[in-house]
Amino acid sequence: MEMDDEKGHNDQTDWKGLREIDRAISENRLTSYSWKKAWADPWGRVGFIAFAILLIAFIIYVVIYDLVL
DSSP: OOOOSSTTOOOTTOOHHHHHHHHHHHTTOHHHHHHHHHHHSHHHHHHHHHHHHHHHHHHHHHHHHHHHO
16 A cells, blocks of 8 residues: 555645655554664764674674683
8 A cells, every 4th residue: 555645745834754754654664764764874874883893892702702711
């Protein structure tokens, strides 16, 4: 079921970003929308990459600590 973007959206108070979120909620894809939106943001991308590096470093530390010490 797909909603028409232009159908009944000629009001001056209608905001395109909110309409996009409303469509995401109605299509049950809000999580996907949030991740894509965060990845598109440069600071969000840096945050994701930094978190991934820290998580990998922690996992490597735990493995080395358990095997060597």
